Amino acid sequence: xxxxxxxxxxxxxxxxxxxxxxxxxxxxxxxxxxxxxxxxxxxxxxxxxxxxxxxxxxxxxxxxxxxxxxxxxxxxxxxxxxxxxxxxxxxxxxxxxxxxxxxxxxxxxxxx
Amino acid sequence: xxxxxxxxxxxxxxxxxxxxxxxxxxxxxxxxxxxxxxxxxxxxxxxxxxxxxxxxxxxxxxxxxxxxxxxxxxxxxxxxxxxxxxxxxxxxxxxxxxxxxxxxxxxxxxxxxxxxxxxxxx
Numbered sequence: 001x002x003x004x005x006x007x008x009x010x011x012x013x014x015x016x017x018x019x020x021x022x023x024x025x026x027x028x029x030x031x032x033x034x035x036x037x038x039x040x041x042x043x044x045x046x047x048x049x050x051x052x053x054x055x056x057x058x059x060x061x062x063x064x065x066x067x068x069x070x071x072x073x074x075x076x077x078x079x080x081x082x083x084x085x086x087x088x089x090x091x092x093x094x095x096x097x098x099x100x101x102x103x104x105x106x107x108x109x110x111x112x
Numbered sequence: 113x114x115x116x117x118x119x120x121x122x123x124x125x126x127x128x129x130x131x132x133x134x135x136x137x138x139x140x141x142x143x144x145x146x147x148x149x150x151x152x153x154x155x156x157x158x159x160x161x162x163x164x165x166x167x168x169x170x171x172x173x174x175x176x177x178x179x180x181x182x183x184x185x186x187x188x189x190x191x192x193x194x195x196x197x198x199x200x201x202x203x204x205x206x207x208x209x210x211x212x213x214x215x216x217x218x219x220x221x222x223x224x225x226x227x228x229x230x231x232x233x234x
Contacts, residue, residue, distance in 0.1 A: 040221075042157075042221075049226055050149075050221075050224055051224070052220065052221065052222050052223075055220045061222070093156065093157055095157075095220065095221075097218060097219055098218070100159065100162065100171050101147070101149075101162070101221075103149075103156060103157040103158065103159065106157070
């Protein structure tokens with residue numbers, strides 16, 4: 001099974017500052033035949049279901065603000081929020097869908 | 113509007129059985145694989161099971177193999193999860209999620225229901 005490890009477990013960032021969350025997979029999730037990374041990011045606010053933010057490692061879902069961006073390839077990925085807003089307080093999860101599904105343990109993002 | 117509504121959760125004793133359902137609307141149900149994902153209290157997300165759009169293929173996480181069975185009724189736009197031999201560690205919110213392909217291969221989850229709570233306790 002592919003293990004997904006996020007860092008840090010929690011993060012406090014000032015409003016308007018950049019937030020960076022990392023995700024590492026135990027094996028590559030890059031499919032060579034189409035050069036796509038099978039990696040998604042989700043946001044979960046308290047009491048709500050997860051919401052898809054990013055898929056194919058860097059493609060933003062429709063309606064997601066452009067301050068959210070995804071990068072990386074192979075085994076190392078990053079979710080960046082360029083200018084933190086109050087409504088971005090949430091837990092963020094990465095997920096691989098290269099081989100069934102596995103989620104990272106989550107990163108809790110708070111306001112400093 | 114694409115919508116998923118789970119039902120069937122509740123309090124059940126260890127060793128008991130429960131059947132969860134997810135009613136889908138707003139999209140061609142049979143064209144997409146579907147999944148169950150659970151979240152134990154205060155914990156992260158855990159993939160439980162997925163089923164192809166036709167229902168012909170299903171996949172399970174190691175922790176639930178042999179005890180939970182996923183199925184679907186495309187005539188009723190409904191996804192099901194039959195849960196047998198329940199354990200305390202199955203206590204969680206169970207989410208139904210829509211995949212973006214028919215087979216679930218290479219598919220992320222683009223729509224989620226609000227979840228139904230299962231509590232396994234004596």
